[in-house]
Amino acid sequence: MNIRELRKQKYWSQDQLAQMSGLSVRTIQRIEREAVDAVGIITAEQTDEVRKEAYAEDVKGLYKLTALAIFALGFTIVVVADETTG
Numbered sequence: 001m002n003i004r005e006l007r008k009q010k011y012w013s014q015d016q017l018a019q020m021s022g023l024s025v026r027t028i029q030r031i032e033r034e035a036v037d038a039v040g041i042i043t044a045e046q047t048d049e050v051r052k053e054a055y056a057e058d059v060k061g062l063y064k065l066t067a068l069a070i071f072a073l074g075f076t077i078v079v080v081a082d083e084t085t086g
Helices: 003-009 014-021 023-034 042-085
Strands: none
Touching: 003 023, 014 023, 023 042
16 A cells, blocks of 8 residues: 555545645655555655655755846846936
């Protein structure tokens, strides 16, 4: 039996399991998609790997958002400077 089946057996949504476990819903979804070991239980190493992957994706998203904000600010400064001098 895997994590998804256990969760459904308890009638828990992914959101409820995420709140109870302290993980994000996205991480719960990833865990449920991960391959399970021979007895159908995800190992601690697999769970740690999923958390690391989720963290890496969150950091990438933050970098992308920061880059977009810097670009928007720079573009605004150029437009305002051009309006002022032009």
